[in-house]
Amino acid sequence: MSIKVAVVGYGNIGKYAVEAVQAAPDMELVGVVRRDAAGIQPPALADIPVVTDIEQLAEVDVALICTPTRLVPTYAAEILAKGINTVDSYDVHGQLVDVRRELEQVAVKHNSVAVISAGWDPGTDSLIRGIFAMMAPKGITYTNFGPGMSMGHTVAVKAIPGVENALSVTIPAGTGIHRRLVYVQLAPGANFESVKQAIKQDPYFVNDETHVYQVDDVEQLIDTGHGVVIERRGVSGKTANQHFKYEMRINNPALTAQNMTACARASVKQKPGAYTMLEIPIIDYLYGDRDALLRELV
Amino acid sequence: MSIKVAVVGYGNIGKYAVEAVQAAPDMELVGVVRRDAAGIQPPALADIPVVTDIEQLAEVDVALICTPTRLVPTYAAEILAKGINTVDSYDVHGQLVDVRRELEQVAVKHNSVAVISAGWDPGTDSLIRGIFAMMAPKGITYTNFGPGMSMGHTVAVKAIPGVENALSVTIPAGTGIHRRLVYVQLAPGANFESVKQAIKQDPYFVNDETHVYQVDDVEQLIDTGHGVVIERRGVSGKTANQHFKYEMRINNPALTAQNMTACARASVKQKPGAYTMLEIPIIDYLYGDRDALLRELV
Numbered sequence: 001m002s003i004k005v006a007v008v009g010y011g012n013i014g015k016y017a018v019e020a021v022q023a024a025p026d027m028e029l030v031g032v033v034r035r036d037a038a039g040i041q042p043p044a045l046a047d048i049p050v051v052t053d054i055e056q057l058a059e060v061d062v063a064l065i066c067t068p069t070r071l072v073p074t075y076a077a078e079i080l081a082k083g084i085n086t087v088d089s090y091d092v093h094g095q096l097v098d099v100r101r102e103l104e105q106v107a108v109k110h111n112s113v114a115v116i117s118a119g120w121d122p123g124t125d126s127l128i129r130g131i132f133a134m135m136a137p138k139g140i141t142y143t144n145f146g147p148g149m150s151m152g153h154t155v156a157v158k159a160i161p162g163v164e165n166a167l168s169v170t171i172p173a174g175t176g177i178h179r180r181l182v183y184v185q186l187a188p189g190a191n192f193e194s195v196k197q198a199i200k201q202d203p204y205f206v207n208d209e210t211h212v213y214q215v216d217d218v219e220q221l222i223d224t225g226h227g228v229v230i231e232r233r234g235v236s237g238k239t240a241n242q243h244f245k246y247e248m249r250i251n252n253p254a255l256t257a258q259n260m261t262a263c264a265r266a267s268v269k270q271k272p273g274a275y276t277m278l279e280i281p282i283i284d285y286l287y288g289d290r291d292a293l294l295r296e297l298v
Numbered sequence: 299m300s301i302k303v304a305v306v307g308y309g310n311i312g313k314y315a316v317e318a319v320q321a322a323p324d325m326e327l328v329g330v331v332r333r334d335a336a337g338i339q340p341p342a343l344a345d346i347p348v349v350t351d352i353e354q355l356a357e358v359d360v361a362l363i364c365t366p367t368r369l370v371p372t373y374a375a376e377i378l379a380k381g382i383n384t385v386d387s388y389d390v391h392g393q394l395v396d397v398r399r400e401l402e403q404v405a406v407k408h409n410s411v412a413v414i415s416a417g418w419d420p421g422t423d424s425l426i427r428g429i430f431a432m433m434a435p436k437g438i439t440y441t442n443f444g445p446g447m448s449m450g451h452t453v454a455v456k457a458i459p460g461v462e463n464a465l466s467v468t469i470p471a472g473t474g475i476h477r478r479l480v481y482v483q484l485a486p487g488a489n490f491e492s493v494k495q496a497i498k499q500d501p502y503f504v505n506d507e508t509h510v511y512q513v514d515d516v517e518q519l520i521d522t523g524h525g526v527v528i529e530r531r532g533v534s535g536k537t538a539n540q541h542f543k544y545e546m547r548i549n550n551p552a553l554t555a556q557n558m559t560a561c562a563r564a565s566v567k568q569k570p571g572a573y574t575m576l577e578i579p580i581i582d583y584l585y586g587d588r589d590a591l592l593r594e595l596v
Contacts, residue, residue, distance in 0.1 A: 298575075
């Protein structure tokens with residue numbers, strides 16, 4: 001029987017989430033929840049129920065929460081309380097343990113499952129860091145992002161007064177150090193120097209080397225390609241000089257949506273509660289017969 | 299309370315397993331099981347009980363089975379039947395699903411846990427292949443081994459009549475194709491040409507480009523360094539051109555032993571049964587407080 005999935009939010013990630021659910025052989029896309037469900041819908045949603053409230057959909061097993069990250073904890077708690085599993089890509093690293101604990105209580109009470117921080121970082125990158133730590137318990141892991149557009153940093157710049165449109169590109173400088181290139185399109189009458197200073201003092205940028213450029217049309221620069229290199233040198237048992245490296249070059253929202261979709265599949269196999277991706281066996285994310293998967297992958 | 303671990307077999311992997319257990323903060327090495335327990339022991343075992351039968355050790359939670367791979371299913375079943383968890387690095391890819399099923403029955407009956415094929419390939423490489431398949435369900439994964447000494451291939455050559463000592467080196471030729479370089483030291487009176495033909499017709503070599511060289515002293519060539527590159531290009535949802543790559547350069551038996559030790563830790567957290575590494579959450583392999591691990595890794 002198909003897993004019935006709803007996509008909540010139809011921004012950057014939501015668009016790709018619709019595609020990823022449609023591409024999954026074991027899933028049925030039962031609808032999209034968005035604020036502006038009354039207006040004319042984009043062609044991609046032509047045959048899909050679009051509603052303003054998840055309650056308006058007949059039956060939902062799992063909701064992919066594709067809202068801005070700061071809204072995730074509230075939306076997830078509301079949906080979990082309806083007995084519906086949730087998957088999000090909540091990316092505030094410092095707070096996710098607390099969010100996990102809050103959602104755990106709601107999920108256990110209402111017999112549902114939350115998979116949190118289920119994008120690529122946090123998400124699949126977290127799995128890689130975990131495997132690296134297993135293989136060499138002593139050592140240092142460096143996560144190097146980019147080159148590519150950072151969604152979180154771009155949203156942060158857009159929230160600054162005087163900014164009409166923005167793009168924040170992350171450039172890896174090695175050993176986990178990053179340079180930020182910020183391209184801004186100003187609102188009429190805005191002052192570039194004050195916008196530039198506001199960006200450099202923003203918590204998202206204050207610790208990194210940040211360069212701000214004024215451009216006429218940000219849209220002409222946007223490419224959602226991104227990448228990461230995760231490296232660890234460390235010690236296995238008592239043997240030093242073990243070296244591990246993971247690298248990917250990807251369409252950012254497409255991978256986030258794909259990973260969330262895999263977590264939707266895993267969610268229906270877990271006991272009620274809240275999980276990060278590290279707390280779920282990898283085989284649960286995959287579609288297919290268990291023995292066949294083991295023969296192929298092990 | 300410490301996890302009480304015994305190491306069964308003291309060959310290449312067993313030596314590093316002793317070190318890895320000693321280096322694990324949550325484990326106690328309770329003894330080593332080896333055929334020649336009566337003789338003079340190597341300095342590394344000076345303060346460690348050495349016995350011929352695991353029954354001679356007072357209390358064991360987990361046994362790391364470091365015997366030759368073909369002996370693993372028998373040893374594992376015997377030890378599981380005593381209610382002791384087992385971890386092995388069984389590497390016969392074509393048979394591991396059957397071995398898992400056999401050991402599952404023994405483990406469930408005797409309230410123990412088996413973690414099978416828990417080295418690096420199969421093992422942590424299997425986890426990487428699983429994560430790659432999750433991120434891009436459509437696509438091709440290539441596993442490229444080496445350059446490095448292949449334990450399995452070396453053992454296969456040593457079993458051929460006329461071979462006194464041998465070394466099989468695996469050279470990656472890209473896209474999952476490998477070249478095998480075999481160095482043999484002949485027994486007195488052996489004929490090189492017939493040994494060479496026997497190697498080339500062995501199931502371990504018959505499908506690969508294989509070069510055989512005669513040398514005077516194989517020991518002078520041995521380096522246990524090894525490596526792997528796993529690559530996948532594929533489709534996330536409906537988005538093509540997603541590219542993933544994993545690379546490691548490692549001391550081979552040290553990594554195998556480290557991974558088995560991590561699986562010993564994970565084994566005490568699972569319900570009775572038999573597991574491959576894909577069937578256990580990654581966090582279970584790691585030492586430390588759960589919230590602290592999540593803060594560090596997610």
